[in-house]
Amino acid sequence: MVAVLEKSTETKLRISGAEAVVRSLLAEEVDMIFGYPGGAVMPVYDALYGFQDQLKHVLTRHEQGAIHAAQGYARATGKVGVALATSGPGATNLITGIADAMIDSTPLVCITGQVGSHLLGSDAFQETDIISISMPVTKWNIQVTKPEELPEALARAFYIAKSGRPGPVLVDITKDAQFAEIDFNYRKCEQIRSYKPIPKLNLESVKKAAELINGSQKPFVLFGQGVILGKAEQEFKTFIEKAGIPSAWTLLGLSALPTDHPLNVGMLGMHGNYGPNRLTNECDVLIAVGMRFDDRVTGDLKRYAKQAKIIHLDIDPSEINKNVKVDVPVLGDCKESLSTLTSLINTNSHPEWLQQFHEHERIEQEQVIKPEMNPQSAELTMAETIQQINKVTNGEAILVTDVGQHQMVACRYTKFQKSKSNITSGGLGTMGFCLPAALGAKLGAPEREVVAVIGDGGFQMTIQELGTIFQTQAAVKIVVLNNNFLGMVRQWQQLFFDKRYSSTELMNPDFIKIAEGYGIKGKTISERKDLASSVKEMLEYDGSYLLEVCVGKEDNVFPMVPSGASVSEVRLS
Amino acid sequence: MDQVFTISIFTENSIGLLNRITTIFTKRHLSIESLNTSESEVHGVYRFTIVVKTDEELVQKIVKQIEKQVEVIQAVYHIDEETVFQEIALYKVSTEKASENNLVERLIRDNNARILSMEQDFMIVEKTGHKEETEELLDFLRPYGILEFVRSGRVSVIKPSNELHERIINF
Numbered sequence A: 001m002v003a004v005l006e007k008s009t010e011t012k013l014r015i016s017g018a019e020a021v022v023r024s025l026l027a028e029e030v031d032m033i034f035g036y037p038g039g040a041v042m043p044v045y046d047a048l049y050g051f052q053d054q055l056k057h058v059l060t061r062h063e064q065g066a067i068h069a070a071q072g073y074a075r076a077t078g079k080v081g082v083a084l085a086t087s088g089p090g091a092t093n094l095i096t097g098i099a100d101a102m103i104d105s106t107p108l109v110c111i112t113g114q115v116g117s118h119l120l121g122s123d124a125f126q127e128t129d130i131i132s133i134s135m136p137v138t139k140w141n142i143q144v145t146k147p148e149e150l151p152e153a154l155a156r157a158f159y160i161a162k163s164g165r166p167g168p169v170l171v172d173i174t175k176d177a178q179f180a181e182i183d184f185n186y187r188k189c190e191q192i193r194s195y196k197p198i199p200k201l202n203l204e205s206v207k208k209a210a211e212l213i214n215g216s217q218k219p220f221v222l223f224g225q226g227v228i229l230g231k232a233e234q235e236f237k238t239f240i241e242k243a244g245i246p247s248a249w250t251l252l253g254l255s256a257l258p259t260d261h262p263l264n265v266g267m268l269g270m271h272g273n274y275g276p277n278r279l280t281n282e283c284d285v286l287i288a289v290g291m292r293f294d295d296r297v298t299g300d301l302k303r304y305a306k307q308a309k310i311i312h313l314d315i316d317p318s319e320i321n322k323n324v325k326v327d328v329p330v331l332g333d334c335k336e337s338l339s340t341l342t343s344l345i346n347t348n349s350h351p352e353w354l355q356q357f358h359e360h361e362r363i364e365q366e367q368v369i370k371p372e373m374n375p376q377s378a379e380l381t382m383a384e385t386i387q388q389i390n391k392v393t394n395g396e397a398i399l400v401t402d403v404g405q406h407q408m409v410a411c412r413y414t415k416f417q418k419s420k421s422n423i424t425s426g427g428l429g430t431m432g433f434c435l436p437a438a439l440g441a442k443l444g445a446p447e448r449e450v451v452a453v454i455g456d457g458g459f460q461m462t463i464q465e466l467g468t469i470f471q472t473q474a475a476v477k478i479v480v481l482n483n484n485f486l487g488m489v490r491q492w493q494q495l496f497f498d499k500r501y502s503s504t505e506l507m508n509p510d511f512i513k514i515a516e517g518y519g520i521k522g523k524t525i526s527e528r529k530d531l532a533s534s535v536k537e538m539l540e541y542d543g544s545y546l547l548e549v550c551v552g553k554e555d556n557v558f559p560m561v562p563s564g565a566s567v568s569e570v571r572l573s
Numbered sequence B: 001m002d003q004v005f006t007i008s009i010f011t012e013n014s015i016g017l018l019n020r021i022t023t024i025f026t027k028r029h030l031s032i033e034s035l036n037t038s039e040s041e042v043h044g045v046y047r048f049t050i051v052v053k054t055d056e057e058l059v060q061k062i063v064k065q066i067e068k069q070v071e072v073i074q075a076v077y078h079i080d081e082e083t084v085f086q087e088i089a090l091y092k093v094s095t096e097k098a099s100e101n102n103l104v105e106r107l108i109r110d111n112n113a114r115i116l117s118m119e120q121d122f123m124i125v126e127k128t129g130h131k132e133e134t135e136e137l138l139d140f141l142r143p144y145g146i147l148e149f150v151r152s153g154r155v156s157v158i159k160p161s162n163e164l165h166e167r168i169i170n171f
């Protein structure tokens, strides 16, 4: 009895709420967080000071930088990303990244300071109702006003962020709860009674799916980030190989299957490849794995795969029938559902069907890819730049992109060998995402080469994060594809608004001087003869490097499914 | 085709959950016809009753998105035929004209309503029923001078609800 008592007093730790936050993070094996200090979160910052050797805090230059860095970190490592900010403007500056993480299912724990609980609702200095503001863009959120509730709130936050379909959560902590002392005792959360993160796999529906696949002449797989989030890359590969099914990826599914895999037929959607788009309307069974039929993937739903039976594997029941009516839903963790499905399908191959993809690819090669890779014009193209990067990285690098033409080109042409190698803002399309996300990815996976490919517009949305790269010495390789335009918007203006280039031309600064100001080596090129050597120089350089590539001002990205059109109407020019 | 649906949601008791649930309707640009919340038959489990007018496909999607919320235990939807539902209405009626004859009292009796309180200048009438019924009484009483009128959100129980109850107590 005495021994037990002694033991319990031994483990009892009387600490401040702020220190409890830090110790909770450590208990969740967090070793790096991204943030920005301010009044209402100062106690937590003070506590961090004492734990610098165990928990690295990366000071970004803007809270948006912190949240995108946390996203990049989470996407590169598969771990939960953590962002820390003060109340009011600090908290609201996180919102874009939270919304981005919500729609792209990225596990994040955001911690915000809040004014003292006695001031709540009084419009106190830097008070903002971040709980209400973040509600529609968080998987879960909570305000903590009592320090003794902190460990459990954080334990739940981590559990919710990473379980089931991952997503961002926010914990808002009043300043008094950070100051007050508690007996600290942390227990990881393993379940919440009202929350069922993984639906139970229904064997009957797997059998139905297998029957459809076994009877299919022209099966077609669409895969999304679910494969990566479910750590099911191997199961996925085994599945498509056994049934011999051509497979195409969504923007977020990219890198789950190596680029050169014989069944990888390319990208889906608005700027996806020719074959995958056209043949969506010719397959007889469509198998969607961990993807959500985003409108940028489907185009006009009334003319989307109407001829096909549709099987949908997903972990989130609310995705079933949300956009596309499904014949056989298979709910569950795709690691389990894919392996069960594989065990029920026949070994098969569909050479003639696969050949149809190859024929489309040949057409796309002739009409789009070759001209982009070997342009007649003097100006450099985005495509040939990516091609040069591929030559040096051999598909081993992590590609981080921003939003726009360069994103589509980089995702289409970059070669991947490894999963979790493509980091981009897919669902929200957040310009400014790339630079901080690349920083987070590099800090999370320092052993990997990280190449950030950014447009001249998006670069200037979070350009201040060059300061964070400078301070952390993270060796991020930055490629700015400069067309002096908000390229993607300009392309739409050219095609759909009679070339009325309303507010899309940019007068840009000297990016190299800016980089130099931050102690980052830089170089600008505009001639083909310099491309290969400069890309090589950048990638071989020991440290961060900015390569500005001046590309054709009015180049367009094709193929393209115009918005509102059917995937069959994909254009090559 | 638009139809009336009653959505019943069973939840934990947590601050802000109402807000979280209503954002799902806001996101879809759908207005809520009525909303009621109270503790359910299980201690600590709360029940929201939300009435919407929309098509079944949309209500299905909304219910799934509600059910996905961490603190929601279960969400279901029903059409009127599958539920027994009521609303309560209170009418504050001027007694000036009403006291001239006893027609009002007959009206109240015939409509299965009752007088809760009789004051010098007004009386307070209560009626429980479907919206059309409380609406009808309102029209009857209008000529006498309605000083205030208020109607509650719908409360509803599900006819074949045994299974649901089992799920709520065993979740």
Ligand SMILES: Cc1ncc(C[n+]2csc(CCOP(=O)(O)OP(=O)(O)O)c2C)c(N)n1
Pocket (backbone or CB within 6 Å): A402, A403, A404, A405, A406, A407, A429, A430, A431, A432, A454, A455, A456, A457, A458, A459, A481, A483, A485, A486, A487, A488, A489
């Ligand atoms: C925060 C934000 N604002 C506006 C947009 C709309 N938008 C999409 S692409 C684009 C142009 C991007 O231009 P740039 O960064 O130069 O890249 P490019 O298309 O030229 O490769 C814009 C403005 C967006 N996606 N995100």
